[in-house]
Amino acid sequence: MLNNKMTELLQIQYPIIQAPMAGGITTSELVAEVSNAGGLGSIGAGYMTPVQIREQIIEIKQLTSNPFSINLFVPNEFFVIQDEIDSANQVLQPLRDELGIRDEDRMEIPQFEDELDTFHEQIKVVIEEKVPVCSFTFGIPSAEVIRELKQHNIILMGTATTVEEAIEVEKAGMDIVIVQGSEAGGHRGSFLLHAQESLIGLMSLIPQTVDQVNIPVVAAGGIMDGRGLMASVCLGASGVQMGTAFLTTSESGAPAIQKEEILYAHEDQTVLTRAFSGKWARGIKNKYISEMQQHEATLPEFPVQNALTKGIRSASSSQKNPDFMSLWSGQSPRLAEKQTVSKLIKKMIAEAKHLKETL
Amino acid sequence: MLNNKMTELLQIQYPIIQAPMAGGITTSELVAEVSNAGGLGSIGAGYMTPVQIREQIIEIKQLTSNPFSINLFVPNEFFVIQDEIDSANQVLQPLRDELGIRDEDRMEIPQFEDELDTFHEQIKVVIEEKVPVCSFTFGIPSAEVIRELKQHNIILMGTATTVEEAIEVEKAGMDIVIVQGSEAGGHRGSFLLHAQESLIGLMSLIPQTVDQVNIPVVAAGGIMDGRGLMASVCLGASGVQMGTAFLTTSESGAPAIQKEEILYAHEDQTVLTRAFSGKWARGIKNKYISEMQQHEATLPEFPVQNALTKGIRSASSSQKNPDFMSLWSGQSPRLAEKQTVSKLIKKMIAEAKHLKETL
Secondary structure, three states, X not given: OOOOHHHHHHOOOOOEEEOOOOOOOXXXXXHHHHHHOOOEEEEEOOOOOHHHHHHHHHHHHHHOOOOEEEEEEOOOOOOOOHHHHHHHHHHHXXXXXXXXXXXXXXXXXXXXXXXHHHHHHHHHHHHHOOOOEEEEEOOOOOHHHHHHHHHOOOEEEEEEOOHHHHHHHXXXXXXXXXXXXXXXXXXXXXXXXXXXXXXXXXXXXXXXXXXXXXXXXXXXXXXXXXXXXHHHHHOOOOEEEEOHHHHOOOOOOOOHHHHHHHHOOOOOOEEEEOOOOOOOEEEEOOHHHHHHHHHHHHOOOOOHHHHHHHHHHHHHHHOOOHHHOOOEOOXXXXXXXXXXXXXXXXXXXXXXHHHHHHO | OOOOHHHHXXXXXXXXXXXXXXXXXXXXXXXXXXXXXXXXXXEEOOOOOHHHHHHHHHHHHHHOOOOEEXXXXXXXXXXXXXXXXXXXXXXXXXXXXXXOOOOHHHOOOOOHHHHHHXXXXXXXXXHHOOOOEEEEEOOXXXXXXHHHXXXXXXXXXXXXXXXXXXXXXXXXXXOEEEEEOOOOOEEOOOOOOXXXXXXXXXXXXXXXXXXXXXXXEEEEOOOOOHHHHHXXXXXXXXXXXXXXXXXXXXXXXXXXXHHHHXXXXXXXXXXXXXXXXXXXEEEEOOHHHHHHHHHHHHOOXXXXXXXXXXXXXXXXXXXXXXXXXXXXXXXXXXXXXXXXXXXXXXHHHHHHHHHHHHO
């Protein structure tokens, strides 16, 4: 039951993928430990330079000989609108002052052409370093990119938040589709509809998707233990992808303060916001999210807003002040535990086996 | 596995409750057929008069000797603000004109004291007619009401949308808690937080709730088949409550046009709106919801807005025009089928058994 086409394609023992959380959380230790424990570790490389990516791949290969994955953001065209930036900066400046940030004028505003170039360089590194699995968020790469990766026998996974998006992922030739339920923490992977129109709970999203696609479906969102794994399998998924559950493990690179915030949060304390990056994402509601709520509609788009808030997020983090950090979390923080990766995976599999026997 | 404390309390064969959909959907045939097929049929009596309730109970008893349930709305205090009513009427008048409605001036505006009186009369009928099970939405009735119902050995079920609400339901002395996931169609049962802050997907809501309460937990939202039943059981639920799945059966009293709209809808076509009743509810997006979106924040509260839109909804329905009807649906309309109650329940149980064997 836990071995199927998905585990076969990925050559892993258990159908458990560690979600590719961007921003320093997916340390080489985390990725390698997950793969060593029989799951699939993933580098959240969306914001990484090609050089950083190569370094981390080399490091992970020294820590595991099992398959692992890398996740890239598909660049979406965006426009740099100075008026939007100016009005966002007006709102953000008092927060920068409060945190004592002085170098906001050195902030680099991203340009679409540069992002596209970086994406192609990232792909090149993935191919050169023979990463076994590559997943994508925020859309589907061009047919050329997909063809090139497949020529190098790299297994491809796409992210979908609706049945229609899952069908597009399959049509593009990807091997596996990850369906992201409304429960999921972090960025919404939506690319056909607005993120707020594609908030489908996994109880609805999994069965409706598996009825429409032939590739393996992996469920993501709020899954933390053997119960979530078995429920996903009952609904027709081949496996699960978990973010928050791995974020609080010892091997994760998340700041201690972020781990603590999750460990003490309740299921009704996460909200969707685009105030951090310009794209909708789910995190624990804090002072920053509350204060920015009235400006949500007029903020610059991704990744411009992300660049504008970078200093605020990192100053808040280094001052151990959760008020202005992006505390991404799914809707199941009550199930988060402070534990090692190996313990988490072992417990999940034991729970799943026990459940199977008692059903 | 499908027999547990919940089926024992309710004295039913299968852990399947037909959701108490208000507004004429839960005909006596539907309720009785569900109970005859081994589930628990439920009267959606929220908007019914005590006389109507008594008539339907008597009718159902002639059609089944199995237990069935009745659902009541717990009255929440509300205020009748003439300014709000006037500005809502200004927006609604063009729609009334479009539908050729002429008697809007005879509209009766509800008063809280009357609603409370009606609620107590409803309770009296439930006791006199010895309805075996009574469930509540929109809150928890007073300790007196609960005590009285329990003295008459009526099994009580409360509705919760967060862990905290489920804890309150248990504390109040109810026997079973129904957790309503964000996937659910129709009205949100939230009573502690605003409805929009308590949109928790079932993958998150079920396990976090069962970890915190001792009474049986029933899952509601997007569940349509044996897969959803087994997934809910894996997550720790004792059973399921299904609305949309029963709404499209032959025995349901929903207008044919509403059934058709659901049968052709996709998972990303439902939205939350308070434009029909003043309380947030999930339905298929239509012309009315779209046009009212900009006024959501300023509309009168429940049940005032409900009274204001009654004529519009019924005219739209009798004109077979889905544009202004409340097309309540959960997030799994792709799984809805035109079938009899008996076929739906038999298929679910067969699927669940098959799944158990193949896991």
